[in-house]
Amino acid sequence: MTKKNRHAAKPKRVAAEAPRIEASRSSIDVVSTSYHVTDADEIVKSSRIINIPNRNETVDKPMFSNQTFDNYAGMNYDRLAEEEAPVSEEAPKKKYKKTEPMKEWLDNRESFLSEFLRMEGLPDGKLYCARCKTSTSDSEAESIFRCTDCDSLDILCRECILYVHERNGLHNIEMWDVVGCFYSKTSLRLLGHKYQLGHPIGEACSAPEHGYSGTFTVLDINGVHNVNLNFCGCTTEQLRYLQILRFGWYPATVNMPRTAITLRLLRFFHLLSFESKSTVFEFTQTLHQLSDNTGMVLIKDRYREFLRMMRQYRNLKSLKRSGRGHSPNGAQGTSAGECAVICPACPYPGINLPDGWKDAPVEKQFLYRLFIGLDANFRMKRRMISSQAADPSLSNGWAYFVEEVDYKAFLREFGTLIIQDSSTCSNHDAVNKNRSLDGFSASGVGTCDDTRHDMKRPCSVGDLQKGERYVNMDYLFFASFKPAGRELAEVIVSYDIACQWSIKLWARMNSYPNWMHVDHADTTTFRFLIPKFHLPTHTRPCQTKFSFNFNKNVGRTDGEGVERGWARINPLAASTREMGPGSQRDTLDDHFGDQNWNKSTKMGKFEAVKEANDRTATHAEFTDGLSEKDVNEWIASLNAWEDDHQLTNPFEGTYKGISQKAIRLRLAEQEELDAASGTAFVMHEEISASRLLTMGLEFEIQQDRMLQDFTDMTLHATDDQKAKWKLRSTSLRLKITSWMEVQQMYIPGVYLLRVNHANKISNEGQEETAVYDIVLHLPSSIFPHTPCDKRLLELEWDLRYAQCMDLLDELRNALCLRAYVLLDKKRFQRGQRANTRSQGIVDRIRAKVERAAARYRKGQSAIEKLASYLEKVAWDNHLLQLKDGDIRSLSPEDFSASEGRRTVSWIWIHNVGEGSNDLNGRLHESLRIEWCKSRARRDRWVEEVELLQEECRRIHSFFDYRSNEWKHLCDDSDGTVGLLPKDLSLQLAEDDQEAPEGQPAGYTVVLEV
Structure with missing residues (x-):
């Protein structure tokens, strides 16, 4: 029998605990219980028995198995155990009938249509006021009105419509036309409504100043x-703009x-622009359509006025939320980056780092x-419109964009002095190309972001003039440390061209102004990595x-936070490219702030504990x-390399795969020795057996x-194309015929x-067989149905094996090339011409991939037939059957799982050949590489758990610090009392929830037990 929940109006909270398994037991049977709420607002449960293996048998130190987590909602039940809802013992699952809202609406569509038509006429065909109940004759019907913005479409007389709209003077009013029997548009202004500023609504002014009647x-x-x-104009007179x-x-x-x-309109459009990226022009056109959709009025x-007011509103909101309205110096005293929404989880000495953090053990310093990460976005270019003098920025370097005057002065001074060497790694467009565009004053935007939490850093964004030049990115990199960050012991810097950009970074820094200098040798250590996708x-x-995957103490950070940030900003490109310099920077600053705010309020659930346990057990x-x-040897080698990358890299192999050319050379040398000893297998004076195959x-x-x-030849191929193909066909046929004789x-x-x-x-009357x-x-x-010398089988085996190894290399190279071309197409290629050209390249690479895969399958099939007779073993550890799902690159577009979660396609693992005395060495090396990768995956997840716990502690410390800052501003001007409690309630919302013992408050992880 179920019990009624007397706490139905409150959230349902259930305490649960993960089972503990004794080390001596291999598994344990536990009861898994799930709860759900019925239509009657009752909680029922269902249970089942499951068997759980003891991971302690394979893991030396079960690191997280004794923590309590909710494996359904991702919430720690200890935090929600304040009240436990009564539940029923057992209840059968109730079957709910599937609803079909659209079908139901179709059945009642005529009723909806009739009601829409009824709205266009008089209710019940009667002329009377719904408020005062006064009836109106047909001759007085012009005094019947209704409001289309109120909650009801009631008919009201003139006096009543003005009375109920004393506080809603901006509602749209319609008047009944008795002649045409329809509603015509009118306004409260025409009915006599008037606003009196400077006094509460309904209070008269002793000396009103007539404003702009009707204008x-x-x-x-x-x-x-x-x-x-x-x-x-009375004794309480204020300036007119203040009255408004x-x-x-x-x-x-x-x-x-x-x-x-109205302020509500500014607030509405402010939020709408963040979510939909609507422009002021589009929005004002919508307001015009709402006012009159006939085109007759x-x-x-007011587009230009709206545009100007929106910029001012954004700037005022930024200053207000950063506390500048409470400062004695006001807006003019704002310092660089002060209006930025900063990341609460990042480390800030003196704010959210614990006492003695510099003296922490070496193995904990990474916490x-x-x-941070650098990147450029070439979609965010800007045309040569207006100028800095005509359109200055209102924020002036107070948020995310750097201060423009100093930035441009730096570029003028050092732009020609910094020599940018060509890339010695891949063919990076960012290094090798200057992307200056005719008619554009900015070819894109560069930034230096927080890549751990995907947030913009203060004073870290700037326009690019000629592509991703080092001089631009250097300035943004060092400027992002100017407000804060120079006291930290270590900084991880990710950049898609870090292997090139970092080579001479410190040499370039020495030539820059003193404020850009950082102590990279003693105070702060910088490590440079490349984002995982790039x-x-x-x-x-x-x-x-x-690699983030193979460098220690970085957790599961991928370095791609900058790219994810661009995804939300890119829809703005079409509008910001037509703005002046100040308007563009202010607009982007505002959107960056919203992006940071949303991110800081949604730092939530993670699965780090579960993955850490899984990877630990697997390793x-x-x-x-x-x-x-x-x-033991591999541990020593890996530990040494993690501390010094100049040592031998344990993740790299030293053996090279066997190629067809190497096999042919080896066979030729063997035939030469056989000929000298008189044991050669030769049936033709010019063509040996190996040459034949x-x-x-x-x-x-x-x-x-x-x-x-x-x-590929179409039905409309030219005669010249057909002739060339025919000549090639004849030539190949003659060669094959001659070869068949031998x-x-x-x-x-x-x-x-x-x-x-x-x-x-x-006999069948078929035409001549085509050459292919x-x-x-x-x-x-043909073997074994047709007799064949075993030596020929051995020769074909060697050649086929080498052929398949070459084809795997060809396939991998083509997949890497395709990933690079797709990335370049996505990031840099714009316009129909460029995209068409890029797509043509992608299509050619795809055809190359398909040819290599088809040839590999044919070769692998031949090897499989030969293996059984020749008694070859272990070959299928390297040359597996190639399925369509195996043909994928390492890029996220082609591979859904990341390095930390992956099982890599075998084509990227089994790349060592047999066929030589180095077989044992190759297998040993392959095991070493895979073991190192396995340990790296385990370590990254374990580090991720520790980083998340520390970040959650920092978040609470950060908001405590900011709350104390706000409290010190309580004795300022009017409005402070109203603003402060709301901000404090937002920042201290989670302080009332106690943290479980041994776990930071607010920290949410998922653990499946």
């Missing part, structure tokens, strides 16, 4: 309005204002490091030396199956190309096969 314009959410308005502000409107000008916007155009396009040495299991001596494999490739070219000497049985095939074609369909009858395709 004062107010923009509100429901349209553009002309209003009657009186200013106050205190009424809740925002004046367009300070002197003699004639236009205003001339609506006053107090800063993660890493595969770099050379192999960079892919380990600069322990892997290690148990290896030699203790080898593991090599030519056969080459003919296979040429046949595939001929088939592809024939398929083949019959080595494999006499193929003669009978070809005769039988020719007779079959003749000629069967070559290589040993692997």
